[in-house]
Amino acid sequence: MTRPRVVLGVSGGIAAYKACELLRRFTESGHDVTVVPTAAALEFVGAPTWSALSGKPVATDVWTGVHEVPHVRIGQEADLVVVAPATADLMAKAAHGLADDLLTNTLLTARCPVVMAPAMHTEMWEHAATTANVATLRSRGVLVVEPAEGRLTGADTGKGRLPDPEEIFELCRDVLERQTTGAAGTTLDLAGRHVVVSAGGTRERLDPVRFLGNRSSGRQGYALARAAAARGAEVTLVAANVTLADPAGVKVVRVESTAELRDAVLTAAAGADAVVMAAAPADFRPVHRSDTKIKKSDDGSAPVISLEQNPDILKELSVHRPAPGTVVVGFAAETGDASGSVLDLARAKLARKGCDLLVVNDVSGGAVFGAEDNEAVILSADGTAVDVPRGSKGALAHVIWDQVAARLPSA
Numbered sequence: 137m138t139r140p141r142v143v144l145g146v147s148g149g150i151a152a153y154k155a156c157e158l159l160r161r162f163t164e165s166g167h168d169v170t171v172v173p174t175a176a177a178l179e180f181v182g183a184p185t186w187s188a189l190s191g192k193p194v195a196t197d198v199w200t201g202v203h204e205v206p207h208v209r210i211g212q213e214a215d216l217v218v219v220a221p222a223t224a225d226l227m228a229k230a231a232h233g234l235a236d237d238l239l240t241n242t243l244l245t246a247r248c249p250v251v252m253a254p255a256m257h258t259e260m261w262e263h264a265a266t267t268a269n270v271a272t273l274r275s276r277g278v279l280v281v282e283p284a285e286g287r288l289t290g291a292d293t294g295k296g297r298l299p300d301p302e303e304i305f306e307l308c309r310d311v312l313e314r315q316t317t318g319a320a321g322t323t324l325d326l327a328g329r330h331v332v333v334s335a336g337g338t339r340e341r342l343d344p345v346r347f348l349g350n351r352s353s354g355r356q357g358y359a360l361a362r363a364a365a366a367r368g369a370e371v372t373l374v375a376a377n378v379t380l381a382d383p384a385g386v387k388v389v390r391v392e393s394t395a396e397l398r399d400a401v402l403t404a405a406a407g408a409d410a411v412v413m414a415a416a417p418a419d420f421r422p423v424h425r426s427d428t429k430i431k432k433s434d435d436g437s438a439p440v441i442s443l444e445q446n447p448d449i450l451k452e453l454s455v456h457r458p459a460p461g462t463v464v465v466g467f468a469a470e471t472g473d474a475s476g477s478v479l480d481l482a483r484a485k486l487a488r489k490g491c492d493l494l495v496v497n498d499v500s501g502g503a504v505f506g507a508e509d510n511e512a513v514i515l516s517a518d519g520t521a522v523d524v525p526r527g528s529k530g531a532l533a534h535v536i537w538d539q540v541a542a543r544l545p546s547a
Contacts, residue, residue: 139168140312143210143246145219145239146186147226148176150289151255151298155220156181158301159189165309170210172196172239174226198238207238211245216312219243221255221298224266227280231269249311251279253304253384258294277324279311279368281385299384303362307384310366310530325541327368332404333361334415336376338394342441343426350416354378356467356510356529357414361386363533367541372404376415394418394446401449405458410540412465413450414495421446454490461545464491465536469499479513479521486515493517493539495532514539 142162146155152173162169171186175196186194193200198207211217219226219239226239230252235241243250252273260266261283270280281304284297298304335357339347354375361373362383371386376397382388389404391397394417405411420443430439450466457464468485470478482496494515511526514536524535 139166140215141213142167142169142308142312143214143217143242144169144171144190145217145222145226145242146171146173146177146181147219147221147223147239148174148179149221149223149255149298150180151221152177152180154298154301156185156189158218158220158304159186161302161305162308163190165305170214172210172242174237174239176223196238198241200238207235207241208245210238211242212247214242214246214248215315216249216251216308217242217246218251218253218304218308220251220253220301220304222252222280223254224256224260224263224269227252227254227269227273228265230278231272249279249315250277251281251304251308251311253281253298254283254296255298256283256296257288257292258296261296274327274368279324279366281307281365282370282387284382284384300381303381303384307362307366310363314366314534324368326364326537329368329409329544330370330372330407331364331410331412331540332372332374332401332408333357333364333412334374334376334397334401335361336378337416338376338397338418338446339392340394340418340421340446341425342422343428343430345429348418348420348422349377350418352376352416354380354415355508356532357412358383359529359533360412360414360536363530363537367537372408374400374404374415376417394421394449398447398449398452401453402458405453405462407459408462409459409544410463410465411453411458412536412540413453413491414467416467416469417449418446420444448489450491451489454492463493463540463543465493465495465540466491467495467497469497471498471500479515482513482515486517491517492543493536495536 169190171190183194229240230243284299285295286297336354337350337352339349341347361371364371365385373386374389389400391400423442454464468482472478478498486494496513510529510532512524514522
């Protein structure tokens with residue numbers, strides 16, 4: 137079986153050292169990787185490092201091995217080109233079709249998906265020239281990942297940090313897998329769309345130590361956010377008590393309670409094209425919260441805790457759409473009971489909530505929670521149902537986005 141061929145371009149920024157970890161993940165997962173650094177990148181990480189990690193010689197110019205025509209061949213043969221870090225200079229050259237070294241020549245000849253993970257100071261990222269260059273690259277089908285926020289060079293902090301290499305790898309693997317399998321969505325069908333995804337489980341504080349919560353890990357919501365980013369969307373992820381790494385190219389808003397989740401989702405959803413409520417909000421919260429730890433009693437009696445219902449965020453989004461044409465997706469973790477089967481209860485919930493799609497998980501016996509895989513039935517308001525067999529949560533995420541994309545109004 138032919139190994140997927142990946143070109144890892146590295147441009148000259150301090151984040152170049154992080155590309156070593158990205159390279160290691162590609163090689164250890166069986167990809168055939170050719171590293172193409174710029175001359176400036178070699179000022180940060182030397183050629184011997186790239187050669188040792190990739191098992192291949194490294195060159196920056198078009199003259200090395202000129203008889204093999206590397207400035208054309210490398211791009212032509214690639215299944216994926218990823219540039220990490222992508223500096224402002226590199227993106228400017230790519231946007232204007234300049235080709236003064238091996239990497240920029242490779243970008244001109246590549247006919248496969250191209251992913252760029254920018255890294256630079258905030259002022260450079262926000263400069264009008266960079267903004268225009270990013271827009272040009274995206275208009276040509278390049279997946280330019282939004283940089284992360286955090287510590288930059290020196291004491292500076294802000295937007296412009298290279299996303300976590302592991303998350304860049306996961307995004308690239310997603311793009312590459314869908315490219316090689318010919319799956320729908322390989323053409324960045326969510327480009328220009330803003331989507332909001334919620335993930336995790338909310339907590340309602342009882343006292344400074346205890347809370348009411350649930351077993352949601354947030355993995356499915358994070359898979360949805362990662363898949364949407366891989367399809368070109370601007371993604372806001374509202375995460376409730378999740379400890380997973382931030383998906384590459386995704387804005388993450390962290391919350392704890394259901395009330396905080398509601399406020400964050402409604403704020404992020406203003407003007408959104410789609411909202412996917414994969415989080416598991418607590419249905420109830422205590423009427424009174426204790427400011428001190430609730431103590432055990434000597435007689436063995438337990439305290440009585442009065443509860444009240446939390447706001448129904450999914451129903452609120454469905455009834456009061458953030459914008460005309462916004463597609464709203466809910467999740468239902470169900471177990472059958474005397475009143476009906478899992479699907480009976482889910483269909484009733486779909487009608488009650490008023491959303492466009494409802495993703496139904498049978499969680500009898502604790503299935504799904506925290507697992508790497510999932511299976512579901514996607515119910516639609518028009519009465520159709522899509523069975524999704526057990527597979528990765530990433531695979532389910534793409535089926536959900538396929539259903540969403542088919543319902544989005546024309547941009």
